[in-house]
Amino acid sequence: MSAPIIRVEGLGKQFILHHKQRERYTALRDVLAERARSLFRSGGEKPGSTEFWALKDLSFDIHPGDRVGIIGRNGAGKSTLLKILSRIVDPTTGRVTIDGRLSSLLEVGTGFHPELSGRENIYLNGAILGMSRKEIASKFDEIVAFAEVERFLDTPVKRYSSGMYVRLAFAVAAHLEPEILVVDEVLAVGDSEFQRKCLGKMKEVAMGGRTILFVSHNMAAIQNLCSTAIYLKHGQLVSQGATGEVISTYLQDTGAAARVDLASRTDRQGNGAIRFTGFYLSDDRGQELAAAQSGSSVVFNFDIAANATSLRNLEVAMGIDDQYGQRITHLSNEVSGQAFPTADGTTRIRIRIPHCPLRNGNYTFTIFSKVNGEIADYLLNAGGFHVESGDFFGTGKTPAEDQGTFFVDHSFAIA
Amino acid sequence: MVRQRVVIEPGSGSQHYWRDLWQYKGLLLFLAWRDVAVRYKQTSIGVLWAVVRPTLTIGAMWFIGWLFGSTVPEGTPRILMVCAATLPWQFFATSFSETAGSLIANSNLLTKVYFPRLILPFSTVLVSAIDFVVAFLIMVVLMVVYAYVPGPEVLLLPVFILLTLVSSLGVGLLIASLNVKYRDFRYVVPFVVQFGLYITPVAFTSQDVFANPSVPDVVKYLYACNPMVAVIDGFRYCLFGASQTIHWTGFAISCGISVLMLIVGIVHFRRTERGFADII
Numbered sequence: 291m292s293a294p295i296i297r298v299e300g301l302g303k304q305f306i307l308h309h310k311q312r313e314r315y316t317a318l319r320d321v322l323a324e325r326a327r328s329l330f331r332s333g334g335e336k337p338g339s340t341e342f343w344a345l346k347d348l349s350f351d352i353h354p355g356d357r358v359g360i361i362g363r364n365g366a367g368k369s370t371l372l373k374i375l376s377r378i379v380d381p382t383t384g385r386v387t388i389d390g391r392l393s394s395l396l397e398v399g400t401g402f403h404p405e406l407s408g409r410e411n412i413y414l415n416g417a418i419l420g421m422s423r424k425e426i427a428s429k430f431d432e433i434v435a436f437a438e439v440e441r442f443l444d445t446p447v448k449r450y451s452s453g454m455y456v457r458l459a460f461a462v463a464a465h466l467e468p469e470i471l472v473v474d475e476v477l478a479v480g481d482s483e484f485q486r487k488c489l490g491k492m493k494e495v496a497m498g499g500r501t502i503l504f505v506s507h508n509m510a511a512i513q514n515l516c517s518t519a520i521y522l523k524h525g526q527l528v529s530q531g532a533t534g535e536v537i538s539t540y541l542q543d544t545g546a547a548a549r550v551d552l553a554s555r556t557d558r559q560g561n562g563a564i565r566f567t568g569f570y571l572s573d574d575r576g577q578e579l580a581a582a583q584s585g586s587s588v589v590f591n592f593d594i595a596a597n598a599t600s601l602r603n604l605e606v607a608m609g610i611d612d613q614y615g616q617r618i619t620h621l622s623n624e625v626s627g628q629a630f631p632t633a634d635g636t637t638r639i640r641i642r643i644p645h646c647p648l649r650n651g652n653y654t655f656t657i658f659s660k661v662n663g664e665i666a667d668y669l670l671n672a673g674g675f676h677v678e679s680g681d682f683f684g685t686g687k688t689p690a691e692d693q694g695t696f697f698v699d700h701s702f703a704i705a
Numbered sequence: 706m707v708r709q710r711v712v713i714e715p716g717s718g719s720q721h722y723w724r725d726l727w728q729y730k731g732l733l734l735f736l737a738w739r740d741v742a743v744r745y746k747q748t749s750i751g752v753l754w755a756v757v758r759p760t761l762t763i764g765a766m767w768f769i770g771w772l773f774g775s776t777v778p779e780g781t782p783r784i785l786m787v788c789a790a791t792l793p794w795q796f797f798a799t800s801f802s803e804t805a806g807s808l809i810a811n812s813n814l815l816t817k818v819y820f821p822r823l824i825l826p827f828s829t830v831l832v833s834a835i836d837f838v839v840a841f842l843i844m845v846v847l848m849v850v851y852a853y854v855p856g857p858e859v860l861l862l863p864v865f866i867l868l869t870l871v872s873s874l875g876v877g878l879l880i881a882s883l884n885v886k887y888r889d890f891r892y893v894v895p896f897v898v899q900f901g902l903y904i905t906p907v908a909f910t911s912q913d914v915f916a917n918p919s920v921p922d923v924v925k926y927l928y929a930c931n932p933m934v935a936v937i938d939g940f941r942y943c944l945f946g947a948s949q950t951i952h953w954t955g956f957a958i959s960c961g962i963s964v965l966m967l968i969v970g971i972v973h974f975r976r977t978e979r980g981f982a983d984i985i
Contacts (some may be wrong), residue, residue, distance in 0.1 A: 390709070
């Protein structure tokens, strides 16, 4: 394996939080007063402040050509990490070694000036992002075409619509050509059409063999763009590895409350030959999941308790509703053609969806079972589960949000 | 492309800071260009402001000097003497106040992009220098009107322009970096500019102070501590030559303070620079 292009060793970043301070800056008066007061105090502890480690003892290597997704919940230290790598803030401990030209894109349109025209802002923003005048000039037409602002090049950007503004800003950034590109959540701007275009451009850049660090909450984008991923939690590294595995670790970890207890439910119907007692999601290996993901396989697990001595002709059906209570689909062993003439000793029913077609969102389900032709247990709105966005088509692209509630595998041909 | 290795460690800063600064000269020019381009947008007389303001100041200063009868060497029109002082003073005042506010004004850049932070104050100084060049036309016009031709000393003028830069940058850098943490300093800036005009020989001349027997020595030395004293005496020397008497001790003190301030300013700026993004 080649030498790492970025090596992070024992990195830590500490912030001191001042509780009593209301203003966002220090006034000299307060500092002087504080100094005077502390003369009369014996303890060394500064009052009203606590230490907070945004990053703690973080170590990892990134190799040339890696496309690394950085995931984690808000406040996990992702942005702080990027800021340290970009040399904007200093770490408190540790060391980072970077072998190559690194450009970072932490915000779209940094340094744009409202009074300047589109043309002028392209040059200005390019310079701020570290491009030379020559580089910008050679990419100028490409940038303008990408942003679709040809007609407004000489209009001050303060007269631009917010969409045009964002397009122009992203276009400049997208034409950076460093060895290492660091991108914060910047795709969450613009309309979905433009977001897709941005993602496509990012992918093009990524495939060019450059090293990329990419922070996003959009798992589909991460999965599609990145070869490996890093999962941060409370400023520490939880896992690093292949994107799929890291994402599933993350999904398992976030909100483990995906288990639904059904044993205590009283609003049920049926003769009670079996009772559903619990529900959870898992992957193919039986590993429990916090959420399903579009395009990945998911297993709905129902724990059951049998009260009858023998279970003959077990039938189970599950109805799935979207967040508006609209029935989306119905799963049953009758339609799947799997009969269970005898099911004695069964403790769990597993329903597997190989290629989850549901969009990200919250869903509720109703569960129903028959034993020997009679309704055994029936729970209306038994519980819910969550689906995270994912790369259903394996292309990194998904239809716009308003284009339906689920995905259908399909192919095109021309004749 | 040359592979460059960057090591980021607590408090290390950049190992090649000054080389980086040179590499980022393009950004410096762009930022200066931005400020120039934006400055007179949506104004009707535009760049004329760079002439109107000093002209009015020159008029007022001339009036005060005339009223109190400050000394003017034989054969030199008073208005030229005042002009030779007002231009560097305004250069100092704008470059100092713009520099002092440069970090706060660009806080969005500081928290999102890396570049050697000295770029920001440097670019604002450049912008003030452009204003200075425009305003210098007033001097040229006045010289033509009074048919005054400066002697060979005028060749030394760039030295004193540089000295103006040094004195404004030194104080400006110090205040700029303090301003990031202590916003008190934004009240200091207008005060310094206003107060400075009274203790700087714009309406009067250094001759009025140094050659006046009723001024105690200690006051003369205090007066010489003002970095702008050397600048303005120098400007007047360059433009009006031999007719000027330079008080060399005062001149040396003033120059020394300028250079000292620059060193202090840069050292303090460099020392606090790494924390700017954390506290701004």
